Amino acid sequence: MAVGTSGELTHGRRLVGELIRIHRARAGLTQKAAADQLLISESLMGAVERAERIPSRDLLMDAERAFGADGALEACCDLVDEEKYPAKILDWVRLERLARVISAYETMVIPGLLQTEGYARALYEARVPAYTEQEIVRHVEARMERGAVLTRKTPPRVGYVIEEAILERPLGGEAVLKDQLRHLLECMRTMNHLTLQVMPTRRPTHAGLNGPMKLMATEEGRHLVYQEGQGGATLISKPERVSDLFDLFGTLRAQALNPWESAEFIEKKVAEL
Numbered sequence: 001m002a003v004g005t006s007g008e009l010t011h012g013r014r015l016v017g018e019l020i021r022i023h024r025a026r027a028g029l030t031q032k033a034a035a036d037q038l039l040i041s042e043s044l045m046g047a048v049e050r051a052e053r054i055p056s057r058d059l060l061m062d063a064e065r066a067f068g069a070d071g072a073l074e075a076c077c078d079l080v081d082e083e084k085y086p087a088k089i090l091d092w093v094r095l096e097r098l099a100r101v102i103s104a105y106e107t108m109v110i111p112g113l114l115q116t117e118g119y120a121r122a123l124y125e126a127r128v129p130a131y132t133e134q135e136i137v138r139h140v141e142a143r144m145e146r147g148a149v150l151t152r153k154t155p156p157r158v159g160y161v162i163e164e165a166i167l168e169r170p171l172g173g174e175a176v177l178k179d180q181l182r183h184l185l186e187c188m189r190t191m192n193h194l195t196l197q198v199m200p201t202r203r204p205t206h207a208g209l210n211g212p213m214k215l216m217a218t219e220e221g222r223h224l225v226y227q228e229g230q231g232g233a234t235l236i237s238k239p240e241r242v243s244d245l246f247d248l249f250g251t252l253r254a255q256a257l258n259p260w261e262s263a264e265f266i267e268k269k270v271a272e273l
Helices: 011-026 031-038 042-049 057-067 074-084 087-096 117-125 133-151 174-190 239-255 259-272
Strands: 003-005 053-055 099-106 157-163 194-199 213-218 223-229 232-236
Touching: 011 042, 011 053, 011 057, 011 074, 031 042, 031 057, 042 053, 053 057, 053 074, 057 074, 057 133, 074 087, 074 133, 087 099, 087 133, 087 213, 087 223, 087 232, 099 239, 117 133, 117 174, 157 239, 174 194, 174 259, 194 239, 194 259, 213 239, 223 239, 232 239
Parallel strands: 099 157, 157 194
Antiparallel strands: 003 053, 099 213, 213 223, 223 232
């Protein structure tokens, strides 16, 4: 079960831990018995109750069912999200879980939903100013948890365009990069709802030169764009602006290598490592 770690014991985290303890006790379970039911270690169960670890949504929902909490633990899911994710991306993460379509153009790093644990850790280790070890663990586990979007019962249609340079940057070292590229190929091979395309560096120009962007279509028919840069992030919902960016992304996909060419391209990069 994914959990997060941080040295700061916030009121929200203490509340969640105490609610888990109360409902576990009401169910007549020891920490060990509860941990066995939830398929986690007894030490982890204790750490969650003491608010030393942030439980994942899956762990909360499993505890909700195992302890018969009548919705009390399920209601903590939003509170847990606020503990895990920066405010600037929290709304996007919540929408992502139920999205019908997810697309992105990435210029610097592998798309988050496709990152391996090693690659994600290297990314957070490279952060300036530096994170503490506890913060790195929390961010990596939160990112790995988000990847469940791709394997949910009814997954979204996902389309990525990534710059060639991303495939060459040895973030975390060549071994980490090689494992990451192999993971991309495996995802491309096994997920028929996923399309990944590479934009070659030698393209003289293309529609994405103004920077990266993330796009989403929700089940309710809303279309949204999320743009993030050094100075902050913006969630765009104004219909005419969103429509322009969706059109731009369509042009970008037409200018990139097609999915089959992209797979061959990535395979060559793996062979060079």
